[in-house]
Amino acid sequence: MTRKKIGLLGGNFNPIHNAHLMLAREAARSLQLDKVLLMPENLPPHQDKKTTIAPEHRIQMIKLAIAPFPELDLELCEIERGGKSYTYDTMRDLTAKNPDTDYFFIVGSDMVDYLPKWYKIDELVKLVQFVAFRRNKAVKSTNYPVKWLDTPILKISSTQIRENIARGIEPVQLLPEPVLDYIEKNQLYRS
Numbered sequence: 001m002t003r004k005k006i007g008l009l010g011g012n013f014n015p016i017h018n019a020h021l022m023l024a025r026e027a028a029r030s031l032q033l034d035k036v037l038l039m040p041e042n043l044p045p046h047q048d049k050k051t052t053i054a055p056e057h058r059i060q061m062i063k064l065a066i067a068p069f070p071e072l073d074l075e076l077c078e079i080e081r082g083g084k085s086y087t088y089d090t091m092r093d094l095t096a097k098n099p100d101t102d103y104f105f106i107v108g109s110d111m112v113d114y115l116p117k118w119y120k121i122d123e124l125v126k127l128v129q130f131v132a133f134r135r136n137k138a139v140k141s142t143n144y145p146v147k148w149l150d151t152p153i154l155k156i157s158s159t160q161i162r163e164n165i166a167r168g169i170e171p172v173q174l175l176p177e178p179v180l181d182y183i184e185k186n187q188l189y190r191s
Helices: 018-031 055-066 077-081 087-097 158-166 177-185
Strands: 004-011 035-040 072-074 101-108 129-134 146-150
Touching: 004 018, 004 087, 018 035, 018 055, 018 072, 018 101, 018 129, 018 146, 035 055, 035 077, 055 072, 055 177, 077 087, 087 101
Parallel strands: 004 035, 004 101, 035 072, 101 129, 129 146
Antiparallel strands: none
């Protein structure tokens, strides 16, 4: 029996943008993954208070953004579980439900520096393969097993998009048109 290879790209996705899609699609291609699941977090564990919009809006925007890409899908386990979204809890649950699947957790190179601070990191690395995209050549080494991928990184941030929208600037090139239409229709991120 062949094992499935599934990538996971977690985040707040407030809102999802073209850099998220590029990283997910490049991971699917480079690692020959069956799927990459975009996984919106419920509450980020690394911040005490983060202002975000309702999960329903973030989920709908992800659905709109990934619709054209058969290699991408949605994973809602962290939203459904509620509370803080610890990757260890997520991977423990997913590997128990899907023992025939190898998981690849996709992060930016900046997150690799924080791996020592991740909740139950030593147990977590036994459940999932971390995959990181190099943002530049000067990446610090890590004691944790990380598979490195090289790809151009789009310099787009959800914060930048929200700030532009609040100032009345349409971020047309930064996110998929259906997502921008959804934001406008629902009057999201207005000041």
